[in-house]
Amino acid sequence: DKEEDLQTRPPVVTIMGHVDHGKTTLLDSIRNTKVTASEAGGITQHIGAYQIEDKGKKITFLDTPGHAAFTTMRARGAQVTDITILVVAADDGVMPQTVEAINHAKAAEVPIIVAVNKMDKESANPDRVMQELTEHGLIPEDWGGDTIFVSVSALKGDGIDDLIEMIQLVSEVEELKANPNRAAQGTVIEAELDKGRGSVATLLVQNGTLNVGDPIVVGNTFGRVRAMVNDLGRRVKTAGPSTPVEITGLNEVPQAGDQFMVFVDEKKARQIGEARSKKQQEAQRKESSKLNLEDLFN
Numbered sequence: 001d002k003e004e005d006l007q008t009r010p011p012v013v014t015i016m017g018h019v020d021h022g023k024t025t026l027l028d029s030i031r032n033t034k035v036t037a038s039e040a041g042g043i044t045q046h047i048g049a050y051q052i053e054d055k056g057k058k059i060t061f062l063d064t065p066g067h068a069a070f071t072t073m074r075a076r077g078a079q080v081t082d083i084t085i086l087v088v089a090a091d092d093g094v095m096p097q098t099v100e101a102i103n104h105a106k107a108a109e110v111p112i113i114v115a116v117n118k119m120d121k122e123s124a125n126p127d128r129v130m131q132e133l134t135e136h137g138l139i140p141e142d143w144g145g146d147t148i149f150v151s152v153s154a155l156k157g158d159g160i161d162d163l164i165e166m167i168q169l170v171s172e173v174e175e176l177k178a179n180p181n182r183a184a185q186g187t188v189i190e191a192e193l194d195k196g197r198g199s200v201a202t203l204l205v206q207n208g209t210l211n212v213g214d215p216i217v218v219g220n221t222f223g224r225v226r227a228m229v230n231d232l233g234r235r236v237k238t239a240g241p242s243t244p245v246e247i248t249g250l251n252e253v254p255q256a257g258d259q260f261m262v263f264v265d266e267k268k269a270r271q272i273g274e275a276r277s278k279k280q281q282e283a284q285r286k287e288s289s290k291l292n293l294e295d296l297f298n
């Protein structure tokens with residue numbers, strides 16, 4: 001894409017942290033803070049991702065447990081995350097999966113914002129969290145480093161606005177851009193076989209705009225986008241950069257981390273899709289015949 005075609009796009013945020021440090025509660029809290037009055041109460045999240053809007057700017061949050069998002073997606077060559085929120089419970093401190101999360105984010109070169117959670121608890125000790133994280137290279141700005149720390153209580157909703165503000169700030173620094181005026185490409189977040197609707201896939205559009213009717217190659221399968229549903233379960237006709245959307249119309253079920261690409265020409269999409277799925281079938285055949293041979297020797 002040429003520089004002049006690029007436009008600012010929303011950041012895609014994943015939340016990581018140790019078991020029970022409050023990842024799910026924080027995701028719920030962020031969503032609830034930003035739901036408009038007309039939607040309040042009636043909102044049920046439809047897919048494994050959601051978008052909020054804050055001062056006219058959108059932020060996309062992925063629900064996939066952060067670790068899985070990083071390991072499965074990155075193993076398949078996909079990078080979907082722009083910013084990681086590292087949740088650390090102030091009453092528990094840095095734990096093994098906290099360190100794992102830091103390592104994933106560092107390897108992917110994704111900026112980290114630390115959310116020191118459970119600040120409402122009497123046993124909360126944010127200084128200890130800061131001290132422990134310093135040992136892993138995350139040094140708070142107050143201590144001369146460049147890592148943003150935000151104190152929150154996901155349970156009470158305290159500090160959520162600050163956290164959102166910091167996400168917007170980091171997003172601006174990162175200068176995230178995409179070209180909405182081109183054929184869409186992106187990554188599969190999750191997919192399943194639905195009894196009624198067939199193959200159902202949640203896609204994250206990373207560049208371009210996805211439209212109903214688009215011929216599309218997804219991993220080793222292909223099809224034509226039959227219908228699209230957004231994070232609120234509403235039917236939409238288009239989805240621009242950083243938008244998560246659920247689609248039907250694929251011949252088979254793709255895998256999380258698979259890349260997708262729209263082809264303007266349906267014949268081309270079909271050719272590429274068929275070639276890819278044939279290649280995969282051959283690989284599977286080889287794999288199973290290898291197994292059979294191994295069986296003979298064992």
Ligand code: GTP
Nearest residue numbers: 018019020021022023024025117118119153154155
């Ligand atoms: P896993 O997905 O199992 O790894 O856990 P998680 O990180 O998603 O944590 P979850 O949101 O399920 O929270 C774990 C427990 O901590 C729940 O009982 C929450 O109610 C509680 N919790 C989460 N945030 C807070 C908080 O800010 N304050 C207090 N007091 N409790 C919290």
Ligand code: NA
Nearest residue numbers: 019020021024
């Ligand atoms: Na939990």
Ligand code: MG
Nearest residue numbers: 022023024025
């Ligand atoms: Mg959880």
